[in-house]
Amino acid sequence: MAPHYEQTRDAANAALLTDLSTLLTSEEHTDLKIKLGDRVWNVHKAIVCARSDFFAKACKGDFKEAKDGVVEIHDDYPEVIDKMIHYIYKTEYSESDTELAPVLFNVRMVAAAEKYFVKFLAALAVSKLDYFISNVGTAWGSKDFADAIAEAYTTTHDSDRELRDTLLQMVVAHADMLFRKEFTEFAHFQDMAAKTPSFSAEVAALLAKPLEISPILNIYYCPGDDCRESFRSAITDGQRVKWTCDYCGWEDEDDYSWWQSYKIAELPVVEAT
């Protein structure tokens, strides 16, 4: 059994969450309005600004929002913003009551989380997405899945690997079906792939025939001053690598652990099937 104080603490944490969601529904003490089209959310600066850097910046300083106590946002989906605000108060949201397919909804949630810098929301949305497409057997073949990929590649930034990798994993697993022209039911997907070259390029890279010994090719950037040139190397512990930069002319040789401080990214390991 957990010690007594832990039980007390857990109960208190639960009460805090309940109180926060009551605040949201009761709209008591609100001091900020968030407007989107004709929808308005009455919220609390203290809570929203603490959870989102966007609102924090908007409410401070000399801008109009700070004076008016109104933040009018644009280009967003009302139901996504609504769930985002729920999340801000409750650390969770449910997409079951939306009209949108969960896969599309969650991609939009990732985009909103990134745009408004809501902590941990993107990660939650990605894992919900992952859960959905992994557990609904036919999800990968749906039209919504193709639309979700299109949105993911245009409304989130390139370095958001989690979302992309989740989607890519599913695509690669079913690539032999999805990309086959004879299967006209996937025409919508194939059309999307044709219009989203950055997605197609990533799929192609993943489908390329794996090397005999599959090394982990990591990306390193040039240690030369101010040089942002990068290169790939399969260096492993105990090895040394010499590299000459074509861009700035920097040249040196050093061991694995030294190079680790210049590593940019680790590529996902592609299992050879």
Place this chain on the structure above:
Amino acid sequence: MDFEQTWAILASAFTQIHEKQASKLSFEELYRNAYKIVLKKKGDELYLRVAEFERDWLSSEIERRIHKELPPQLMNALQGRSSAGSVGDDQVRTQGERFLRQLKLAWEDHQTCMSMLTDVLMYMDRVYCADTRRPSIFTTAMSLFRDCILRSHVRGDDSWPDICGTLNHVILDQIRMERDGDFIDKHLIKANVYMLEGLYDSHHEVEEEKLYLTSFEYEFLASSAEFYRALGDRLLKESDAGQYCRETRKRIDEENDRCRSTLLESTTPKIQKVVEDELIRYRMKDLIESESGVRFMITNERHDDLALVFDLEARVDPRKPELTKALQKIILEMGTNLNDAAQLGAAAEAPEDRAKAPADKLVNQQTVAALKWVEDVLELKDKFDAMWKQSFQSDQTIHTAIMRSSAEFINSHPRCAEYMSLFIDDNMKKGIKGKTELEIEALLNKAIVLLRYVQEKDVFELYYKKHLGKRLLMGRSLSIDVEKQMIFRMKMELGNNFTAKLEGMFKDMTLSEELTAGYKGYVARLGDADPRRIDLAINVLTSMTWPVETTNSAPDDARESRLKTIYPPAMERIRQGFENYYKEKYSGRMLDWKGNMGTVDVKVTFPKVPSKGFKERRHELNVSTYAMLILLLFNDLPSGASLSLEEIQARTNIPTNELVRNLQSLAVAPKTRILLKEPMSKDVKDTDKFFFNEGFMGKFHKVKIGIVSAGNRIENDRERVETEKKNNDSRGYAIEAAVVRIMKQRKELSHQQLVTETITQLNSQFKPDVNMIKKRIESLIEREYLERIEDSPSSSYRYLA
């Protein structure tokens, strides 16, 4: 989305922000536009555009505003400051302040605007800059301020320093004014300092490359050094040392305050070092040796000033070399003066007065001079001790210096050991009379402290034994208790060895008292209640414990001393009686009677002398044992008969020199002339005849007949030669003993090591002379205690068991 169109919206908003009209702008709109640009992978372009925008803004609008505040006359004044200040201080100051204010404003505006822009461009900073590892737009904009504003030249003229250099000049100029006593706007300068602190020399943002360090601080320290060098010159010329110290303290405090209020605290240690170097480290020697320096302060008891000197030098060097050196020199000089004065007091009156003044008086004068010397030394010591506590914070280094120099001058006085013992003697006999316990305690402490300085402890011991012996035997000590306390202290200070013999003397005294009482009882029990029996008080002295001159007669009478003194029968009976009693108690001991040491009360009847109208008079004379023997001879002599010196000697066997001395006090000293001498002269010759002085007339019933040189006083030359010889002998033994002790333990040792160890062992007693050690080693080799090791590279010895 069209980039140019979106950027136009942003650019116009940024202009409004810079013009402080942001309140109508929507944060969300700007953020959304920037967000969209980055999402469309145009972050790179956006970043460059923003930087370009800032560059334009700074180098047009802001640069113009700053440069406007730098009119040519200000620039000229700042440049020409060192040669001639043509423009009035007030004008330069006002213009400088306006420049500072404008720069401060520009910097603060720039920061405010950039912080707003950064908020708007948050998505670019967090996504684009992070992915491409570019510095944040804020950082870039700060560097732009440095490049576009601080590195710009007024009216593009390269012959003048850039804005950053000008800023240094203006700040330094203001600091100069403050140092000269003006008030300046510290906050204004501080704001500019913060700017320099916030910027770096290049885009590598490393701590050591902050503009404050690379551009300002260096110049500040250099110009400060120059300022304080000049100030030091002036102060040394114009002020006395005390003022100099106070000014220096004030300046150091001021610089500390300045760092806190106007510059940065990180500069505090650096500027302190500059001031300390210029005003203390490079000047301390001149300051201490100046006319109003340490010597003057000591002479005039300027304790506060001395404390300042100490404080200042302690800042730059914990060893305080200059102050220490000066103190040592001064103590040595003062001490040497005391030594010279003592020698003068002891010697000056001697040659010319010898004829007139009796030798006694001369000796007394010398003794007084000796005591005065000790008093003076104590006074000097007290003075410096007080100074040490009051002005030098009881500092250990200074203490050592004072101790060393004191020891040096005290030991440079050849008779310091004798003088110190005399000083204690004088106090034991007279000084402590009527003093409280506390005062006596203090006195004893002083004596011990002085003793600590004396190097030749063995010489001191010799004198102390001699003086103590006389005090004890003649009952001259005011308090045996205090005597014992003194011994106890010496024991604590110098160890058991030193005091063993002195304690033995006290033991002898106690035993003697018991013996005297015991003998009295013994006689009473014999039943021989002779009413004319003579009372006997006896002191039995252990011969090795007491000083030689008390236990032996004068050494030049070696032959005579072997002759037994002849006592008259009455005395002889008592002598035998005591010896019988003593031998009963302690068998196998030899008693040697010392006629030169004892005293006797003699009742004398002087007959009527009608010719002078004298009635018969009775006196009780206190005389030495020898004098009693002489007087008793006249008992059997008819009135008017005489005895020659030779006759007296033949009938008593008193050694010649003792006899002469006693006859001098009986027949020459004017107030105690019990005998008459023929011819009447000061000197006593073999052929002189002595008569009983029937016409003696004393004022008191009791008459004390002192013996010349009975009291403790300074030694004459002959005595000192003797003491030295004795001392050399005992040192020789001590050295031999030490050498044998060392060799017995080490078996083989090189000459050099042996000498060093010997010196170390004997250091607490005296400082052995190396030549003496060599001679003693030779002697030990001759006597086959040691042998030389033949084929050893350096000369070495082996112990022969």
